[in-house]
Amino acid sequence: MNRRTLRLLPVALAGTLALAACGGNAASQESAPAGQDRVQVVTSTTVYADLVSRIGGDEVEATPVINSVSQDPHSYEATSRDKLALSKAQLVVANGGGYDAFMDVLAKDLKLSDSTLVNAVDTSPIAEGEEGAADEHADEATGPDEHAGETAEEHAAHGAFNEHIWYDLESMRLLTDEIAKRLGTLKPESAAVFTENAAALTSDLKALEARVEKLHGALDGKKFAMTEPVPFHLLTDMGMADATPEGLSESIEGGGEVSPQAFNEMGKRFDAGEIDVLAYNTQTESPQTERIRKQAEGAKVPVVDFTETLPENTDYVSWMGSNIQAMESVAK
Ligand SMILES: [Zn+2]
Structure with missing residues (x-):
């Protein structure tokens, strides 16, 4: 099994207050x-x-x-x-x-x-x-x-x-x-x-x-797909349901291969309007995840970027704030 490599570029978050975070203060x-x-x-x-x-x-x-x-x-x-x-x-x-x-x-x-x-x-x-x-x-x-x-x-x-x-x-x-x-x-x-x-x-x-909580009004009953099962709790807390094809995000997170059937099913769901948002883990981008992103974009499904670990030069509250903000933009 391939070990996936996380990679993450420092993100400059607008309005971020860089709190003294991890050690070395x-x-x-x-x-x-x-x-x-x-x-x-x-x-x-x-x-x-x-x-x-x-x-x-x-x-x-x-x-x-x-x-x-x-x-x-x-x-x-x-x-x-x-x-x-x-x-x-x-x-x-x-x-x-x-x-x-x-x-x-x-x-x-x-x-x-x-x-x-x-x-x-x-x-x-x-x-x-x-x-x-x-x-x-x-x-x-x-x-x-x-x-x-x-x-x-x-x-x-x-x-x-x-x-x-x-x-x-x-x-x-x-x-x-x-x-x-x-x-x-x-x-x-x-x-x-x-x-x-x-x-x-x-x-x-x-x-x-x-x-x-406020996003429930716009997002209740809407569906998301994820390239990896990372932002699951945040999105379900907004009232959304997970409609990722069975096993797809787990395969990617485990460093495995997504089956052709899962790719097909993903594309079908995007095209049929069954997915309202694709949650995309930029930290483990690969040809597989890029293919899914293209499927979503081809079907005009909004793609929202998430990461698994805390980006550099930010703090937990600011990070979650910008994740929520990204979903607020989609909900508009
Ligand atoms: Zn994980």
């Missing part, structure tokens, strides 16, 4: 030269390092294991350096759900306790009962402990669970609460700062959720 290093009393957090990806940095501010140093936009978290294998970093971390934040399996391996090797580890899938309500259908998004949070006895792989194996949960704003809002709580336990004297920062982030996330 010169200003905060000056204010705490020793850096000794900052809470050391290691995360799997830059999405989670960005969220932790916003909640922790100068009191926390968040380091992502995967810091390069060309590295694929799905297939990444941890190094001994990563293991050393995790062994020193006071808090470890992973996505879970089989997405960043290297973190499961490290956590097991290092026998990390539940009090050290935060798993975004575990604090998310959508890991429960999601069957991949557009209208299944549960608004009420179910207890995170129902699947406590399972490994992430077992959980993911339930079927249609989509592990790209940072594309679900509500999940990131719940994770924000959890991270603030954990940081407050690790550094009680700064608990008020964490709560305050988390409240500011929460209000940003709620503003994004309100925009998603």
Whole structure:
């Protein structure tokens, strides 16, 4: 099987406020030269390092294991350096759900306790009962402990669970609460700062959720196709349904070949007006995805670009804001 290579050019987002995101923040290093009393957090990806940095501010140093936009978290294998970093971390934040399996391996090797580890899938309500259908998004949070006895792989194996949960704003809002709580336990004297920062982030996330909610009017019942199953949660949260031919986006994400039948079916659905938007992952462009893009363009189906990981020179909230903005333009 081919390993896909992620690639991502830095994007200049209009109106983006470049928040000091992942680690290496010169200003905060000056204010705490020793850096000794900052809470050391290691995360799997830059999405989670960005969220932790916003909640922790100068009191926390968040380091992502995967810091390069060309590295694929799905297939990444941890190094001994990563293991050393995790062994020193006071808090470890992973996505879970089989997405960043290297973190499961490290956590097991290092026998990390539940009090050290935060798993975004575990604090998310959508890991429960999601069957991949557009209208299944549960608004009420179910207890995170129902699947406590399972490994992430077992959980993911339930079927249609989509592990790209940072594309679900509500999940990131719940994770924000959890991270603030954990940081407050690790550094009680700064608990008020964490709560305050988390409240500011929460209000940003709620503003994004309100925009998603507003899109229901225009997008309810509309259908999307995806070159990869990445923005699934965001689009279904807008009221849309996934109409990608069976197996197509999974083949591309797994680095495999799309079958001629799947290409034909995709083209047929575009031509028949059964697809309203193509969600296109620019990070893993290939002749296969370009062919799908051409099919969509030929049928005058709008194409919206998404990426799997956080682009460089931006932060999570701005990134999701521009993803939503792209959908707002389509909905007009
Ligand atoms: Zn993925």
